[in-house]
Amino acid sequence: MHMSAEPPSASSAPRPELFLALKRTESTFEEIPVIDIRDARSEDPVKRRKLADLIRDACINVNIVGFFYIQSHGIPDKVIENTVNAGKRFFALPEETKMQRKCLRSECTVYEQLDIHKTTNFKGYTALLGENTDAKGLGDLHEGFDIGWEPSTKEEGDKNGVASPSSSLAREDGVMTGENVWPEGLPGFKEPVLEYYHRALEVGKLLFPLFALALDFPENFFDDKTTKPAAIMRLLHYPPQSPTSFEADPDGRQIGIGAHTDYECFTILWQDRAGGLQVQNTAGKWVDAVPIPGTLVVNLGDQFARWTNDIFKSTLHRVINRSGEERYSIPLFFGTNYDVLLEPISTCVTPGAPYKYEVMTAGEYVKSRLEATYSHSVAV
Numbered sequence: 001m002h003m004s005a006e007p008p009s010a011s012s013a014p015r016p017e018l019f020l021a022l023k024r025t026e027s028t029f030e031e032i033p034v035i036d037i038r039d040a041r042s043e044d045p046v047k048r049r050k051l052a053d054l055i056r057d058a059c060i061n062v063n064i065v066g067f068f069y070i071q072s073h074g075i076p077d078k079v080i081e082n083t084v085n086a087g088k089r090f091f092a093l094p095e096e097t098k099m100q101r102k103c104l105r106s107e108c109t110v111y112e113q114l115d116i117h118k119t120t121n122f123k124g125y126t127a128l129l130g131e132n133t134d135a136k137g138l139g140d141l142h143e144g145f146d147i148g149w150e151p152s153t154k155e156e157g158d159k160n161g162v163a164s165p166s167s168s169l170a171r172e173d174g175v176m177t178g179e180n181v182w183p184e185g186l187p188g189f190k191e192p193v194l195e196y197y198h199r200a201l202e203v204g205k206l207l208f209p210l211f212a213l214a215l216d217f218p219e220n221f222f223d224d225k226t227t228k229p230a231a232i233m234r235l236l237h238y239p240p241q242s243p244t245s246f247e248a249d250p251d252g253r254q255i256g257i258g259a260h261t262d263y264e265c266f267t268i269l270w271q272d273r274a275g276g277l278q279v280q281n282t283a284g285k286w287v288d289a290v291p292i293p294g295t296l297v298v299n300l301g302d303q304f305a306r307w308t309n310d311i312f313k314s315t316l317h318r319v320i321n322r323s324g325e326e327r328y329s330i331p332l333f334f335g336t337n338y339d340v341l342l343e344p345i346s347t348c349v350t351p352g353a354p355y356k357y358e359v360m361t362a363g364e365y366v367k368s369r370l371e372a373t374y375s376h377s378v379a380v
């Protein structure tokens with residue numbers, strides 16, 4: 001994996017062959033802005049304001065709204081690399097090892113489920129076609145492994161990496177409460193995954209005040225709503241789609257991940273160099289979010305759309321892996337605490353723009369979307 005802190009350049013460097021192999025759609029990546037977020041950590045409010053203005057432009061004033069790359073995010077290359085390698089090792093395991101593990105208590109002979117369909121809180125493994133993100137689709141061509149918040153393995157309370165019922169690994173998260181499930185027989189998996197998780201969480205915490213400023217709210221607007229931020233992270237693996245799969249499926253009903261919006265406030269995504277992520281612009285055209293080494297992609301999700309009555313719109317996106325290579329990515333969906341009510345912010349509702357959505361808690365909303373996503377397939 002090549003990572004670089006250099007600003008991307010559209011014209012100077014020759015394109016790696018992989019990029020040429022991609023069938024480009026309408027637009028070029030210059031239209032998706034790259035924002036350097038180093039000033040998010042600045043003490044200077046003027047600098048933070050300037051940065052928030054760039055984010056505001058990316059979220060409101062462009063033809064690809066709510067999608068941008070961030071640079072200077074602060075997550076070391078090594079942390080990313082270790083997590084991606086851990087994910088590769090997991091996905092290479094036999095299917096049955098990814099689906100279940102032996103109960104870890106010595107007296108126990110049963111198997112515990114890792115299959116996401118069988119856990120109560122949508123954590124664990126999703127097999128190929130186990131998810132159908134676009135209701136019009138026929139199942140997604142990716143497999144995934146999902147975790148939610150738990151302390152990093154460096155923190156106290158997680159000495160042996162085993163979640164006992166009395167442990168504090170799970171928080172009281174209302175309808176989404178429940179512990180993570182981890183595969184057995186895969187040493188060196190959990191630690192790097194949780195390390196990246198906590199680093200990405202820090203990036204999310206940096207972004208919330210900037211989003212607040214971008215909306216002309218006080219910088220601390222989201223502080224009391226994100227004390228226990230709901231953050232699901234996924235390791236994703238997309239096998240390459242063969243050319244014949246396109247002939248057999250001309251309407252694109254079975255692709256890497258069907259067209260969808262994300263369910264939380266915003267998503268922080270690492271993607272490898274295979275490419276295939278596309279975002280729909282305001283004219284309805286699909287635009288490639290070309291991988292830019294050293295950056296993460298950020299996109300708006302439904303919870304922000306609900307807070308802001310669509311001033312911040314969640315952006316439709318999908319993945320089609322035409323690279324001929326395996327593709328790996330790691331989204332982290334950053335939401336408010338699960339018990340926070342998603343209700344309109346008063347300044348976003350006017351007689352001419354009445355509120356569009358039903359008010360519910362963040363947890364109820366995320367759970368209802370996850371139920372729909374996984375309902376097309378049944379546990380095996």
Ligand SMILES: O=C(O)CCC(=O)C(=O)O
Nearest residue numbers: 236262271277319329331
């Ligand atoms: O893999 C990607 O690039 C995007 C994943 C995604 O959109 C999602 O998991 O919601």
Ligand SMILES: [Fe+2]
Nearest residue numbers: 260261262317
């Ligand atoms: Fe997504």
